Amino acid sequence: MTKNRSVIFFDIDGTLLDSNKKLPNSTKEAVFKLKEQGHVVAIATGRAPFMFENLRRELGIDTYVSYNGQYVVLNGKVLYKNPLRTDAVEKLTEAALSHHYPVAYMDHKDMKTNIPEHPYVKESINTLKIDRYPSLDPEYYVGRELYQALLFCPEGEEKQYEMAFPEFDFVRWHPVSVDVLPKGGSKAKGIEKIIEKLGFPEERQYAFGDGLNDMQMLSTIHNSVAMGNAEEKVKSVAKYVTKSVDHDGIQHGLKMMGLI
Template sequence: MMNRSIIFFDIDGTLLNHDKKLPLSTKESIFKLKELGHEVAIATGRAPFMFEDLRKELDINTYVSYNGQYVVLKGEELYRNPLNISSLEKLTEAALHNNHPVVFMDHEDMRANVPEHTYITESIATLKIGRFPTHDPHYYKGRELFQTLLFCPEREEKQYEQEFHDFDFVRWHPVSVDVLPKGGSKAQGIKKIVERLGIHPERQYAFGDGLNDMEMLSTVQNSVAMGNAEEKVKSVAKYETKSVEENGIFHGLQMVGLL
């Protein structure tokens, strides 16, 4: 198909509304894109096990997870970018001293370094994934981790940013930040997929709404910010659609001429 495009969708606030529901118009739009011969992919900060049901519902087997650190193309692992374990161990020690718990995450599971903490419960509950991390303070040993969650109030991550230069810190909740390999992003993960598929920049699209979407939206040529996105997210996108609650995906796909 000469005019085949690839469209990357964020999940929370983009595919899913604020109740973590998939609007019918969005589901219908995704299947219409595939009927037209386009490639449809997910680009999310979530772990693969956090959106398995969504992938099955939409029949999507290409995705950028962990904000670009673990990438799968048509069901096959394409790219891995793990955290520096030595630096992570030092960060964990500092966080424990500050009563800031962490959750270690690989492509299969997540484990917390403390038995329980209100910050963990409060933030993970908002994802509505039906599971919480179990306790294993040594889960980082002997395995590749692609993201860690650091739980601390807003602006308290600054102390870690100043000390741990192997990592990027991206806030996704008032009491939680993603800890990623330095320079890792959805944009980097997307690059791996489009290079392998040979899809030109003018045929690449991305939809998102969050702070962790900013590099993706500023890099992908045809980028669309959701109407519910913050203004600084909208400022880096080429287009702005309606909010997720107002059939924003359907409207945006029509606006850019894909539907």
């Protein structure tokens, strides 16, 4: 490794992808410029691997932290897995059903729901603008490793689940949907696994993000950059703030950091 090489982690929604879930040309050009210069470019997202396969292919990226740190891949090979406890998922499902709330089960290949049709599922999943919609399989959690679940409920309702299920972290990403993750799991921990393998010193580590699930990553990585479209509390934990994703924020940020 030369001393000028760095590793750069990018969130997807609101960071690599703009408000219309499109990849700006300036971002694509900037990422390829990073790669041409020998830097390691990686993704750190709350999305499942199958939700950004096309983006990985378009950008030529094969190192990523998915499911907010629960499923980590380095150079196309699985490096780290942190699945949910199956017995706790079953109990969470029972609790959700008692309030007529759906649950989605997610592994590295697919996602399934336990209720055939529900407006909360449609409303939240459609905002991701992906070509994969969860099909029905109420027992998908049985006999397989799940890295995340989705609990579909209105804002504030997750509090009762937080109290009842201390083995999970609940992170809201939509007014009617909450990510359910293993307790203590985060993008920062997934990134740590990659850093341990690659050996980059902290001054050669960079991260770009905009969401609440990026806060630990941005507060941990030495050179952290919040997008201009991020909430103020996200910006407050980052060392730097770039322009909005809709105004060439990635390209601007990378130039600001002297990487391109």
